[in-house]
Amino acid sequence: MPRSRDILERFRSAGTPGAATATGVPADRVSELSAELEPVLAQLAATQAEVSRIRIGAQREAEVRRQQATERAAALVAAAHRQAAAERADTARQATRHYEEEAAAAFAAAEVNAAAVRHRAAERMPSYVDRVVSAARAAVHAWQKDDP
Template sequence: MTGFRDFLTRFRPAASPGRAAPGGVPSDRSAELRAELSPPLALLEQAEAEARALRERADTAAASCLRDAQRQAEQIVAEARQEADRVRASTAEEVLRAAEAEVAALLAEAEREAAAVRDRARSRMPGLADGVVALVREDVAAEQPTPPSAKGHRSPGRWRAREGGP
């Protein structure tokens, strides 16, 4: 890169005003510019190459990170599914235990009610049986014909059935 002094020499007059000077070699401005810009452009090309390499390494690292993240996500999902299966089984077991406890409580209550019904039946049975026996005796007594009197007697050991009876 050219220095500041070289930069200023561009603007210095080639000769003092006055008589014509002998002819000189014309300057090659494009060669001067190329010579001036080639070192910064070379550095720029080097920076571009470094940037390209850095981008490629970053792309490779990003792809690697993405693969790792996908593997990790798959592992997390698999663990979550296993945990869900475990929780589901645990919950089903808890529900089953609760249902079994409820069934046991209902059976115990039903047995208590059945025992209470049996006790009531035992306590009421003698009274009901006495009432049934009394009703049967009344029916039997109502169905038995009265013994025949001597007047209306036709044959010994036989009597006439009442009307409307069986």
């Protein structure tokens, strides 16, 4: 669309005021420029169509790549969850084994202490038995004396 300045330019006098000259309307520059550029722009039409085709293909490929990346990411996340579950199970097994070993060690220590108590009891028992027997005999003897 021609600009208003171009339209007004058509009605401008052909020369400067002064001597008489041939009158006329200047050439239409917009039409001349359009005629000059049309062949060049026509050649660019094929290029623009190629650009559009390339752009559409690139958009499709980008979407495919996005989808593949999303699938890969989902697979990685799933693998990470599986690995995390395996690590948690392994850690639980190790902790259980550790606590079982500690319990076994504590049980063994308790057995040693119990054996030591039994040994001390066995060593002390004869003297305690002698004391009890002696006290019982004294009580029986005192009871027999008191009984008429």
